[in-house]
Amino acid sequence: MITRIDTRFAELKKQGRAAFVTYVMAGDPDPATSLEIVKALSKSGSDVIELGIPFTDPMADGPSIQAAGLRALKVGMTLKKTLDLVRDFRKDDNLTPLVLMGYYNPIYIYGVDKFLADAKTSGVDGLIIVDLPPEEDDELCIPALRAGLNFIRLATPTTDDKRLPAVLANTSGFVYYVSIAGITGAAAADANVVGEAVARIKRHTKLPICVGFGIRTPEAARAIAEKADGSVVGTALVDALKNSLDAEGRATAKTVNAVAELTAALAQGVKGAQQAAE
């Protein structure tokens, strides 16, 4: 099985540069604007898009992403509408890999088999489900792989060499290295420390390794892209979106552009990075 994710990382490798991965919340601040934002991400230089599934109780997320989820839920966003958004995005973009990121309960309630079938036909390429460690692989990871979707796992500073093989066993697409023990939107990790961690994980896998949590600026994205196969930016984009809203939390004429401009600047940063020779 070769997915859009595999194809994209193969291309980037040929170009000799790291991936720029973006995260936004589906339906934030409303479904129509959210679709325009996702389109703008790919046009402004995002190589891979992560789309958050809104959830009431995002226990590994910080205040910014938590608030984004609540904004989306308030305007009636659901998992089904998240899949609709992906389907609409696919109408004019058949190349940019799209990964859904979120928590297990909405998927469990939707029904795992139905969800996987609908996700596949909508044009989803992979899943990152924060609260499904390898110990619970039977729930969704194994069925997702069978359905032809990548299951991307988080590795963290607490994942030691002994545990890494279990974490990597059923991972595909790429590995998401969480650079700090903490929630989204927290302080950034030192690029050199991240470099050592990436090198350590590389001894266990051939998969690309993207690094996220705490990256906010083109400079930081670039520093990480020099050490890893991709830089992931989420909270900074969600904050840019939020700062463009009116007092009632609704989209304004500035909203899509605010996200697009930051995306372009960050993409510039990543594209300027020299990747370490392997």
Next chain:
Amino acid sequence: MNIAKPNSYRSGPDDRGHFGNFGGRFVAETLMPLILDLEKAYTAAKADPAFQGAMNGYLKNYVGRPSPLYFAERLTEHLGGAKIYLKREELNHTGSHKVNNVLGQIMLARRMGKKRIIAETGAGQHGVATATLCARFGLECVVYMGAVDVERQQPNVIRMEMLGAKVVPVQSGTRTLKDAMNEALRDWVTNVHNTFYCIGTVAGPHPYPTLVRDFQSIIGNETKTQMQEIEGRLPDSLVACIGGGSNAMGLFHPFLDDPSVEIFGVEAAGHGLTQLHAASIAGGRPGVLHGNRTYLLMDADGQIQDAHSISAGLDYPGIGPEHSWLHEVGRVNYLSATDDEALAAFQLLSKLEGIIPALEPAHAIAKVMELAPKRPRDHLMVVNLSGRGDKDVPQVGDILRGKSK
């Protein structure tokens, strides 16, 4: 539904932490290594006579155990049926059953070399117990509490602060217990290297539901011995209230394999089961939250719904996974009591027995008022009086004065 009856109701969970379809370990990768360490440390501690011996010492001389099993003669006369016994967990140091579990977890934390303890609390009883044992053992203590609960449980907030704990009011979500638990999990993910998360009930990722149950089982084990001494036989029925379900699990577990014992868990029906309530089994379905699969209150899209109960300690949209399983296999009967029924029971027990209960066990008493009159006079009924009402005096006082105006 056709669910096979197990040979024993007491053997769970399996080695992956499952009670039937419930339980498990649904947490972020950052926490997994720690949860596996905790499981190892707990298994070793359980087998270590020195650990057990030290715990028994503190249970006796610091907590004040065994707690009495008291024959509530006037309540029995008033209801005119079953002989009602109260298991007096409200006489424990700190005023509730929560201290049994906290003592165990703090001793485990010490064994694991952790110096910083975090906890979540609803009514504040778990927070007070945690703050107390952290003071006793010189550990740093941070307690997360929903901002709404900080308001309605002021006496306990003051107590925690006096004991040296830092109380963090949680402003996110519904600003009650579920959000306090989210916030505690966020803290834990961030400070995983030096921090021990002391969970207040039989919920969360494996091994928490098991270890909290084991620490609370002292309630049921003492009840068994005491009932033998007083009446020379087993009780006929057990009744306990359920927030997450730890005081109930502690009383029930030692009796699960005694088929003659009827068992009742009482959830909070709030304004009524068709309105705002906190009865996860009566009004919810299986889902995944806070590290385990269990019955939860949620909407059609799997979003967690607001719970409501007059009692902050029962105001949680979930229930421990072992209860979900005991419900599905039919071993325990889950009932519910409304805010008004609990208030009536609160007043009845205060006036008849001179015992002001917490609002949480008042829910159990409310169902005793229904069940006891229908049982014969030789029926022995044990109610877990999980906590005393000091913390609720200002809140109930306001409600009663408002009503009498």
